[in-house]
Amino acid sequence: MSYIQVENLMKEYGKGEAAFMAVRGMSFQIQQGEFVAIVGESGSGKSTLLSMMGALNTPTDGRYVVDDIDVYSLSLDKRAKFRMAFLGFIFQNFHLIPYLNVMENVMLPLAIAKIKSQEKKDMAREALKHVGLSDKEKRLPSEISGGEQERVAIARAVVNSPTILLADEPTGNLDTRTSREIMDLFNKLNGEGITIVMVTHNAVWSKEAHRILCVSDGLISEQERLRKIVEYPFGLKADTAEYPENRAAVQ
Amino acid sequence: MRLFDISLANLKRRKAKASFILIGLLVGVTAVVAFMSLVDTLTRDINHKLEKYGANIMILPKTENLSLTYGGMAVGGISFEMREILQEDLEGIKGIENAASVAAVGPMVLGSIKAGDRSVLLAGVDFQVAHILRPWWKIKGQPPGEAGILLGAEASRILGLGQDDALEVNGRNLVVSGVLEPTGSQDDQIIFAPLKTAQQVLGKEGRISMAEVAALCAACPIDEMVAQISGVLPDAKVMAIRQVVKGRMETLGHFNKFAYGLSLLVMLVGGLVVLVTMMGSVRERTSEFGIFMAIGFRRRHVMSMVLFEAAVISALAGVLGYFMGLGATKLTIPFFTESIDVGLAFDPVLALGVFVAAVFLGLISSAYPAVMAGNLDPNEALRSL
Numbered sequence: 001m002s003y004i005q006v007e008n009l010m011k012e013y014g015k016g017e018a019a020f021m022a023v024r025g026m027s028f029q030i031q032q033g034e035f036v037a038i039v040g041e042s043g044s045g046k047s048t049l050l051s052m053m054g055a056l057n058t059p060t061d062g063r064y065v066v067d068d069i070d071v072y073s074l075s076l077d078k079r080a081k082f083r084m085a086f087l088g089f090i091f092q093n094f095h096l097i098p099y100l101n102v103m104e105n106v107m108l109p110l111a112i113a114k115i116k117s118q119e120k121k122d123m124a125r126e127a128l129k130h131v132g133l134s135d136k137e138k139r140l141p142s143e144i145s146g147g148e149q150e151r152v153a154i155a156r157a158v159v160n161s162p163t164i165l166l167a168d169e170p171t172g173n174l175d176t177r178t179s180r181e182i183m184d185l186f187n188k189l190n191g192e193g194i195t196i197v198m199v200t201h202n203a204v205w206s207k208e209a210h211r212i213l214c215v216s217d218g219l220i221s222e223q224e225r226l227r228k229i230v231e232y233p234f235g236l237k238a239d240t241a242e243y244p245e246n247r248a249a250v251q
Numbered sequence: 252m253r254l255f256d257i258s259l260a261n262l263k264r265r266k267a268k269a270s271f272i273l274i275g276l277l278v279g280v281t282a283v284v285a286f287m288s289l290v291d292t293l294t295r296d297i298n299h300k301l302e303k304y305g306a307n308i309m310i311l312p313k314t315e316n317l318s319l320t321y322g323g324m325a326v327g328g329i330s331f332e333m334r335e336i337l338q339e340d341l342e343g344i345k346g347i348e349n350a351a352s353v354a355a356v357g358p359m360v361l362g363s364i365k366a367g368d369r370s371v372l373l374a375g376v377d378f379q380v381a382h383i384l385r386p387w388w389k390i391k392g393q394p395p396g397e398a399g400i401l402l403g404a405e406a407s408r409i410l411g412l413g414q415d416d417a418l419e420v421n422g423r424n425l426v427v428s429g430v431l432e433p434t435g436s437q438d439d440q441i442i443f444a445p446l447k448t449a450q451q452v453l454g455k456e457g458r459i460s461m462a463e464v465a466a467l468c469a470a471c472p473i474d475e476m477v478a479q480i481s482g483v484l485p486d487a488k489v490m491a492i493r494q495v496v497k498g499r500m501e502t503l504g505h506f507n508k509f510a511y512g513l514s515l516l517v518m519l520v521g522g523l524v525v526l527v528t529m530m531g532s533v534r535e536r537t538s539e540f541g542i543f544m545a546i547g548f549r550r551r552h553v554m555s556m557v558l559f560e561a562a563v564i565s566a567l568a569g570v571l572g573y574f575m576g577l578g579a580t581k582l583t584i585p586f587f588t589e590s591i592d593v594g595l596a597f598d599p600v601l602a603l604g605v606f607v608a609a610v611f612l613g614l615i616s617s618a619y620p621a622v623m624a625g626n627l628d629p630n631e632a633l634r635s636l
Contacts, residue, residue, distance in 0.1 A: 051630050056544075080548065081547065081549070097539060104252055109546045109547060111256070112547070112552050
């Protein structure tokens with residue numbers, strides 16, 4: 001059984017003549033520890049798909065199952081708990097809270113957790129250390145660079161140890177060098193066992209993933225496997241080597 | 252980092268908006284405190300004046316009456332036994348439970364005398380307490396000594412007597428020491444003499460016709476005082492001058508209702524300011540709430556953040572508003588009363604009441620915006636990013 005199962009997901013916006021089918025029946029599966037890129041043109045339905053995978057957008061039809069949990073059969077409150085337990089979000093424009101400093105932004109998901117304040121701080125410091133921003137915890141988002149803001153967003157996304165990281169155009173507003181750093185960070189996190197689903201326009205960065213799902217006109221038009229997932233005895237891990245033979249097989 | 256830390260950080264960031272809500276509530280709370288403490292101060296002032304100056308309890312001799320009916324029709328009654336009050340009996344008033352509340356006891360003896368060919372009412376009073384029992388008296392001349400009399404304005408005119416003129420009453424020569432300015436009451440027709448002199452002239456030594464009592468009843472119900480005095484004067488009929496107190500209290504009651512109504516209106520406006528501002532704030536922060544929800548915050552978390560912000564501002568408005576209201580009362584009180592001894596002290600009940608009311612109002616007014624924030628669709632909220 002796959003870790004994530006998307007079964008014939010559909011999403012219709014509007015009603016009557018204005019009705020528009022953004023996702024028209026997508027089905028695929030993702031293994032634990034996999035790094036999947038979703039690529040497609042603007043308006044192809046990839047962001048709608050990501051919001052449904054984020055338990056934020058109730059599908060019109062279909063099923064979305066994570067770790068044997070049928071997510072959309074849960075109540076709104078339980079869906080929020082699911083997001084807290086399983087998901088980490090990284091938004092295109094970072095979306096840090098402007099009036100909270102770096103440390104506080106990273107601690108945000110822990111604000112509702114029933115753990116001691118010091119423990120929260122330790123967890124946030126650990127996450128910041130992970131993304132290489134230990135020295136900037138007192139800075140406001142406006143006082144750090146775009147790349148650093150992205151790292152803060154990543155630290156915030158992983159601070160509560162989610163199993164799935166959903167990233168929407170994480171390199172959309174970054175230069176090439178910073179984007180490379182972010183991709184390296186993604187690979188590092190993925191190497192630690194986090195399942196990553198990344199929506200991107202960028203063909204270069206999509207090749208960082210194990211698999212590419214091409215979305216077009218609300219459907220999965222193509223799947224391309226790029227890398228092999230290696231299972232280690234202590235859990236699922238992914239290697240970083242590219243396997244041209246897989247790509248060739250898909251092609 | 253707790254939810255409330257996020258709320259506090261937001262308040263610090265949005266100072267202008269928070270200040271606007273604060274001012275909206277502050278105006279309301281200040282107005283309420285000012286109205287209430289003004290009414291309270293004026294009530295105390297009037298009570299003070301009523302009770303300190305002027306008699307509010309009358310002591311009259313008890314009479315036995317017989318109602319007369321003929322063929323089932325009442326034709327009135329006759330008094331067949333009038334008991335007397337002895338002056339020394341009044342000493343018992345000093346021993347009642349609320350004796351400390353008695354400001355003055357004024358015995359009075361009344362009797363008719365002949366002044367020339369006219370019959371005039373002579374009243375013997377205790378001039379030592381006259382200024383308490385009859386503060387409205389204005390004397391042209393001096394209060395009388397042992398052999399002196401004070402004429403009411405009308406009595407002076409009718410008898411043709413003025414200051415320093417002499418009047419022979421029952422063989423005793425009494426000198427007019429002063430004349431009262433017109434009072435518009437029965438006092439204008441009366442000749443006043445010191446109690447002892449009047450008793451001697453009327454042949455009623457040691458006896459009195461009635462007595463007036465001025466009771467300071469701020470801390471005691473006047474009915475209790477009446478009951479206590481009745482207890483020590485079983486042969487007397489003791490009654491409160493209710494009409495005076497009732498009339499004044501009714502006026503104050505109307506003012507009180509007006510103040511409450513106005514306070515309610517001002518608080519309502521304050522509540523509307525909070526409602527509109529909080530709704531604007533929630534709309535502005537839609538994307539922020541979207542992020543919170545995306546990372547796992549639940550409806551109640553978002554709602555409690557909004558409500559906590561409202562509670563903090565309201566609590567601040569409650570505290571500041573109380574003291575500003577007291578200040579406003581202090582500034583406006585001279586326009587309502589000339590009394591300079593009207594105290595304005597910290598009232599813990601009003602302070603607590605106003606604090607609770609302010610927080611309650613802030614929370615009630617923010618309830619809808621909080622629900623609005625809690626009901627935001629996280630996906631829609633994130634799309635507004």
